[in-house]
Amino acid sequence: MKLPGKTIERLSQYRRILLNCLNTGKTHIYSHELAEILGLTAVQVRRDIMLMGYSTSQKKGYDIHELIDVIGSILDTRKGQNVAVVGVGNLGRAITGYFMGKRSKLNIVATFDTDPSKVNRVIAGVNCYPVQQFDELIKDLNISIAILTVPPDHAASVAESLVISGIKGILNFTSVSLNISSHVYLEEYDMITSIEKVAYFVKKNNSVL
Amino acid sequence: MKLPGKTIERLSQYRRILLNCLNTGKTHIYSHELAEILGLTAVQVRRDIMLMGYSTSQKKGYDIHELIDVIGSILDTRKGQNVAVVGVGNLGRAITGYFMGKRSKLNIVATFDTDPSKVNRVIAGVNCYPVQQFDELIKDLNISIAILTVPPDHAASVAESLVISGIKGILNFTSVSLNISSHVYLEEYDMITSIEKVAYFVKKNNSVL
DNA sequence: TAGATTGTTAATCGATTAACAATC
DNA sequence: TAGATTGTTAATCGATTAACAATC
Numbered sequence: 375m376k377l378p379g380k381t382i383e384r385l386s387q388y389r390r391i392l393l394n395c396l397n398t399g400k401t402h403i404y405s406h407e408l409a410e411i412l413g414l415t416a417v418q419v420r421r422d423i424m425l426m427g428y429s430t431s432q433k434k435g436y437d438i439h440e441l442i443d444v445i446g447s448i449l450d451t452r453k454g455q456n457v458a459v460v461g462v463g464n465l466g467r468a469i470t471g472y473f474m475g476k477r478s479k480l481n482i483v484a485t486f487d488t489d490p491s492k493v494n495r496v497i498a499g500v501n502c503y504p505v506q507q508f509d510e511l512i513k514d515l516n517i518s519i520a521i522l523t524v525p526p527d528h529a530a531s532v533a534e535s536l537v538i539s540g541i542k543g544i545l546n547f548t549s550v551s552l553n554i555s556s557h558v559y560l561e562e563y564d565m566i567t568s569i570e571k572v573a574y575f576v577k578k579n580n581s582v583l
Numbered sequence: 584m585k586l587p588g589k590t591i592e593r594l595s596q597y598r599r600i601l602l603n604c605l606n607t608g609k610t611h612i613y614s615h616e617l618a619e620i621l622g623l624t625a626v627q628v629r630r631d632i633m634l635m636g637y638s639t640s641q642k643k644g645y646d647i648h649e650l651i652d653v654i655g656s657i658l659d660t661r662k663g664q665n666v667a668v669v670g671v672g673n674l675g676r677a678i679t680g681y682f683m684g685k686r687s688k689l690n691i692v693a694t695f696d697t698d699p700s701k702v703n704r705v706i707a708g709v710n711c712y713p714v715q716q717f718d719e720l721i722k723d724l725n726i727s728i729a730i731l732t733v734p735p736d737h738a739a740s741v742a743e744s745l746v747i748s749g750i751k752g753i754l755n756f757t758s759v760s761l762n763i764s765s766h767v768y769l770e771e772y773d774m775i776t777s778i779e780k781v782a783y784f785v786k787k788n789n790s791v792l
Numbered sequence: 793t794a795g796a797t798t799g800t801t802a803a804t805c806g807a808t809t810a811a812c813a814a815t816c
Numbered sequence: 817t818a819g820a821t822t823g824t825t826a827a828t829c830g831a832t833t834a835a836c837a838a839t840c
Contacts, residue, residue, distance in 0.1 A: 467673045
């Protein structure tokens, strides 16, 4: 089964909403409720759920527990996946801290940096190691995913070391586009681009009014 | 002229690359070079450039200066746009610091927080104000864009205040989906979703091999 | 039953790519 | 000229939405 990337993103969002709903004592949820919360259409929600191969016999909405489990069976692995944050600046710390609160099948098990004042300490609840120990620790700790938050001028070389060490996926927050082996799944996010996009549409909307 | 969102994102990326190229003394660039750097096709680059209404008479690549100017004429406003970062945690600081280095038409002119130990200080190079002063400062400083980096439980109410204060665009980094007036341009980014997407495709790739 | 909801196909919409003419 | 490149239309691909049957 191969689901589209856009559907995967939404499944992740559905799950977050559903987990929230559990706290309120709700047991079932309609497609139009999920849609409303996320600003989607109910059809799209139902279609995504259909693509997972799940369906409910009831017409009284989806059982929240069941839906969470089904999404988990798509997104998670049984044993979980280990993640490293590479580059412990403000952004690296933000991400690490963000994650540590969550119970999740994704575990940040190490952070890496070059700064001697950071290395070999616990930062945001996780051990920080010197980048020289990549290769060793990625194997020892069975890390398959790296979140890249190093300064731009280090991005390319660090990414290359990560690939050589056998990392399987990289989420790249640096402003540098990476050109790496296609065996490694790469997701890029550039916040400058996002904010420039917002600025463009703000400008456009204004000139329309 | 109404350009698609995806094109706008790429224009922002083209410009960043082009600015970099200037430092190397390069004066012209081929569509296939830009494409290569960003992992796109040359056709897509040329099409985006076409959509801007620009064309070059030369077959020796695009003049880098000209291209930067043309992109600027699309993305920028003459006087620039003022931006506020709302919520000065690690992420807010990361974003603020990230921006301050750049010469850009987007200026972070204020940050906001509730924490008394942060308020009325300069953080990452920008004044931090108490959230109570939103309304006043958004008008006084002519802030049209907010970057939302508050804790999840404050996201909805803070967003509402922002909308009431007359903000025109919000870039939402909280994990809460906002339901706000459609007059305000909203761009959402959820890093949990991104990392879960990477994890999914890592899992998939592995099971394929 | 009537009304609301789910499940699913077909149609539409939007974005990317293929193909190729024009030009240096 | 031959080869490389740009500019642009048409075709393709992928994602969303409309329409509607089925069911509680």
